Amino acid sequence: MRYVDIVVVGGGPAGAATACGLAAIGREVLLIERSLGSHHKVCGEFISPETAAHLVQLGVNKLMRVGTCGGLQPDLSMGDLIIALSATPADSTATHYVLGEPHAPTADFGLVHEAVHQAKHLGKPVRVGPIVSSDIFYQPDSGLAGRWSERGILAVEMEAAILFTLGALRKIQAGCMLIVSDVVVEGEFVRITDEEMRAAVDQMTELALHVVTA
Numbered sequence: 001m002r003y004v005d006i007v008v009v010g011g012g013p014a015g016a017a018t019a020c021g022l023a024a025i026g027r028e029v030l031l032i033e034r035s036l037g038s039h040h041k042v043c044g045e046f047i048s049p050e051t052a053a054h055l056v057q058l059g060v061n062k063l064m065r066v067g068t069c070g071g072l073q074p075d076l077s078m079g080d081l082i083i084a085l086s087a088t089p090a091d092s093t094a095t096h097y098v099l100g101e102p103h104a105p106t107a108d109f110g111l112v113h114e115a116v117h118q119a120k121h122l123g124k125p126v127r128v129g130p131i132v133s134s135d136i137f138y139q140p141d142s143g144l145a146g147r148w149s150e151r152g153i154l155a156v157e158m159e160a161a162i163l164f165t166l167g168a169l170r171k172i173q174a175g176c177m178l179i180v181s182d183v184v185v186e187g188e189f190v191r192i193t194d195e196e197m198r199a200a201v202d203q204m205t206e207l208a209l210h211v212v213t214a
């Protein structure tokens with residue numbers, strides 16, 4: 001029989017934060033979560049800068065974004081794995097955090113290196129390179145994706161630039177792994193099924209868990 005001060009049931013954000021807070025003040029806590037691994041739930045899956053700041057307050061020292069993106073290179077296919085090296089901010093949030101001064105949001109090399117290593121270990125092909133973060137989902141500038149593509153940007157998504165910037169400001173490791181859910185420049189590509197897409201995201205999530213706990 002094991003005795004603890006407090007049992008917290010449910011390891012979502014509320015339960016995990018409660019358990020962290022209690023452990024931080026020296027209480028012995030048992031956190032019980034019914035799901036064995038990462039799991040899907042109804043959610044936009046967006047980490048806001050405020051949420052990231054709260055996670056850092058709780059003692060989180062690695063932020064790994066795991067999500068989907070629009071592929072910007074014609075040879076990319078749905079389900080491909082991308083590991084971001086840098087994220088050009090195509091909106092002003094990251095720029096506001098550095099008081100308008102020039103800054104290149106860059107992923108932590110240790111996380112990038114470990115992610116590439118783990119992907120190769122699993123035999124999962126991976127593309128490593130620059131991405132762009134934009135807060136515009138339906139881009140009114142029809143030529144912008146093509147210009148990003150020509151400059152060698154691999155993909156567009158919505159969060160990495162601010163996470164990399166917060167990583168630099170808060171002195172924590174930040175990384176980003178993405179599955180291509182759409183290819184937004186012209187070119188031949190094969191669409192995969194929803195099941196294959198889900199399998200690709202699940203595999204990436206497992207990979208990310210290995211990376212952040214390595």
Ligand SMILES: Cc1cc2nc3c(=O)[nH]c(=O)nc-3n(C[C@H](O)[C@H](O)[C@H](O)COP(=O)(O)OP(=O)(O)OC[C@H]3O[C@@H](n4cnc5c(N)ncnc54)[C@H](O)[C@@H]3O)c2cc1C
Pocket residue numbers: 009010011012013014015016032033034035042043044045046047048051
């Ligand atoms: C449509 C939608 C979109 C959203 N998009 C975002 C977003 O983009 N970004 C964002 O930050 N937030 C988003 N949210 C909000 C976010 O999902 C919630 O604020 C957050 O998940 C609440 O955390 P929680 O810990 O209270 O509950 P949950 O996240 O639901 O966690 C509860 C946990 O308890 C576990 N559990 C339940 N019963 C038991 C049991 N009997 N034994 C053991 N374990 C149990 C469950 O498995 C679960 O892991 C969204 C919410 C919705 C509805």
